[in-house]
Structures are given as structure tokens and as C-alpha cells.
Amino acid sequence: MLKVKNIETSYGFVNAIRGVSLDLEEGDIKTVLGANGAGKTTILKTIMGLLEDQPEKGTIEFMGKRIDRMDTEDIVRLGISYVPEGREIFPELTVFENLKMGSYTRRDKDGIRKDYKRVSEYFPVLEERKNQQAGTLSGGEQQMLAIGRALMARPKLLLLDEPSLGLSPALVKDIFEIIKAINREGITILLVEQNARMALNIGNYGYVLENGRIVLSDETRVLLENDDVKEFYLGIKLEESVKGYQRYKRKKRWR
């Protein structure tokens, strides 16, 4: 469904992404793990066409169609929705108006009404606060709004950029449950996260990103057993005695 092949993206002279490939089939939840600054957001922005004249190299294909260097507005119309890092809601529009903007490209009134109902079921608080200015919502509510707004476009593919950022553990759990439910409805998901534990638990496949390169990729159940992932992303301590040497070796191998 989505085929990212060897893309390279740079900001001026800084190469942020250096040859990344991703491959998503319909129904997947794949996840990209990486520390702060690894380039996760840059990958998603490149896919969405938000970075002008990027990717510098490589191709992006969605449902058999080249989308690299297409306008964001047209990419959205093909059925990709992006929930950006930091939510990026419209602060002075009401919750309802925010959701309405989510369905901006659609003409099917009945379908929109149905999706609005569905979003209200996922996030009842949005329905309760539909006339409130979105900027006055709490962080968690804003995240729900951002996801709900993306769903209002009825996307085929949903890109999620660190939905857990700044939320309480309980809330993170709820949001991840909902992401799973969204996927069960047939929406393919690419989830970018620093919260490796949550991401590996809901994804079926994971990529580990370091300094703009994918250093490891496998089924999530394999990654969960991987010593490097355990130590560096899940914070599980390995045997004390060999640790120092092992870390040195691993770090080196990953570069």
C-alpha cells in the first residue's frame, strides 16, 4: 500500500534522513521507533509532502501511485491522514469546527455524519465539548481531537506522530487501545513513537531509526526479544558484568 524506497531528506545542508525504506501492506500497524532527533517526524513530513523539494532522493508510492513531491493537499485526497506531532489543532475553532475541517475534502454528507458518530464513540469527551474552543482543551483532549479530525477524512492510511507525547500513562493506554480499534476497522497505520513499549505492543512490525537510518527492522515480537532493543529502547538491564563492553560493541555496530 505504501512503499517508501530509499528516501533522503535534508534541511539545508543537514541530512536528516539518509536512505530510509518502509513497506506497508493494507491492514498493517507498523511502527518506527527512535530517540529524539532520530528523524521520525521528518519521515512522516516527507511522506505528506510538507517539506518543499523533498525527498532529495528516493521514491514514495501509495496504492501504486508515485506521491513524492506531490502537493500535500493532493496526497490527503488520495487517502492519507497525518496526525502531527504536537497535535496542531485549530485553537480558535470549536471542537466541532475542527472535526468539520477534517472532512473538508468530502462531499458525502451521510458518510460524514456516520464518521462523526464514530469519532464521538471513540472520544465521547469531544462530543461533550463540541462547542468549546479547541485551544482550551487539555493536552490529552487535544490529542483525541487531532486523531478524531484525521479520522473525519476517512483515510485509508493514518500516520501518527508520537500520540503518547506528554500524556499520562493511563491516557496513553486508552489512546493506544483506540488506535488498535481504528486499525481493526481496516485503516492501515504507521505509528512513530519514542514510547517503544507501547508501540511494540500494538504494532505487527517495527523499524528502529537512528540518526536518519534504519538500523533494525523486524516483526515486533522478534524486536521485543532483541537484546539491543531491550536495553536501549525498553530500558531492561542485561547482565552487569559484560554490559559496558556490550553496549560499546552494539552502539558501534549500529552506526
Place this chain on the structure above:
Amino acid sequence: MLTQLSQIIVSGLAIGSCYALIALAMVIIYKTSEVLNFAQGEMAMVSTFFAYSLLSTYNIPFIIAFPLALVFSLLLGMLVEFAFLRPAKNPTVLGLIVITLGAEMVLYGFAGWKWGAETKSFPSPILDTRVYNLKGIVISQLNLWIFAVCISLMLILFLFFRYSKLGVAMKATAQNQMAARLMGIRSKRILSLTWGLSSLIGAVAGVLIAPITLLDPNMMIDPLLKAFASAVLGGMTSLPGAALGGGILGVVENLFGWYVSTEFKSVVAFAIIVIVLCIRPSGLLARHYVKKV
């Protein structure tokens, strides 16, 4: 005495309504493009001249000439955005101001070249000299029309931004352009339409004010400054604020001009603004949402 006072207030409100319209036009652009559009007055002036040409050179009746002038102003606004603002990539605030000043000078020069610098009277069928007597208050036909048009236009704008998909999309683009694009909103087109709409509102004000100010390339300089002041008074980002600011400014200015001094009429308006802004730095109706994390 009381009738005289109401009289002054009424005519103050009339001119204030015109300030309010231009202020609205500026606020709409400020919100979407984050630029103070100093070409706003000249855009309105050129559109008014266009109406003048239709009326006096081609003898087209007002009822047809006016809508044509509105269409012209819409296209003019879109053209200014396309020709002056779009080419600038990531300009600074100062850069944007210089760009709109450039547009202003081009339009000013164009008007002088096309229509000449001498003052003309605007052949409007609505007269400032035809007056009605409403319970002792004399109100001119022109002022009545100004009220009617301004109130309807503000109402239409309110409904447009509140309920229409396009209006909400304009607000969305103003608040977060990247997010708007992610909704599939073609932000460039929206920006262009915003400039068109703003220019159209200014043109309405221009045609309404022309019988009073008469027609020459300088006709909008004073109204533009007053409109800018009204917009600042109202908080620069609030449409009702701009309308309120215009009304207050028109009335105060007229009262002062009548009872104290005509020469300092304009100055007092600005004094008021300074005072208001000292007390409420963000303007009368600037809305601020509290951002929670």
C-alpha cells in the same frame, strides 16, 4: 441641544462605519497573511475609480456598475496577493510591510496615471444632500445607505465565517496553515480568496465614502489611517472589535470636531487609541484562548 448631539453622533457613526469596513478588510488579511496591508486603501481607491469610469465614461447605471466594481475589486485583491506576496518566500514581518507598501505605491501611481490627480466628484445616485427627518434628527440618504450596507455586510461576514465551510476553512488557514493543508484545504487558493474578499469589502467602503471625500488618488489615505487605528483599537484580530473600533472612532472624532476643534479632529482619534491601548494593550476585543498543555 440634544438633537444636535444625536445629529453629531449619527454622522459620526456613518463615517465610523466606513472606517469599520476598511478595518474589517485589514483584519481579515492580518489574520490570514499576518501582514498589515498598507495597500488596502489604494486597492479600495482603484476599485472606486473603476466604478467611476463605468459610471461617468461608459454611462453604465449604478445598479450594474456597482456589482461590476465589486468583481473588479475581488480580482484586484487576488492579483495583488499573486503578484506581490506570493513570490516572497518566508518573508520577515518587515519584508511583508515593505511589500505591501510597494503594492500601495504601484496602485497609487497607476491611479494617478490613469485618472489624473485632480479631484473629481463621484456620480453616485445616493446623495449626501438629500436628507430625511427622523423625529428631529436629520439624516442624509447617503448616511442611511452607509448604515444599511455596513450592517448587512457585517452580518453576512459574521454568518460566512461562522457557518460556511469556506469561511471556517479561511479561519483554519489563518490559525494553522500546515494543519489546514493536512485537511486538504488548498491554502494558496484560500489566501488568494481572502485577499479578494478583503479588497471587495474595502471597495464597498470606497464607493460609500467617495461622495463625501470626493475622488482623487489621495482619497483613502486618511480613511486608511483611521481604519488601521480602529482595527488596533479593536484588537487587530477581532472582526467585531474592528467594527466597534470604527464606530467609536467616528463618533469621538465627530464630537471633538464639533465641540472643540476641527483642526485637531484627527489627532484626538489617535489620542484615544493611545489611552485605550495603555489600559488594554491587546485592544478592546482581542480574544485570547488559554493554551493548556
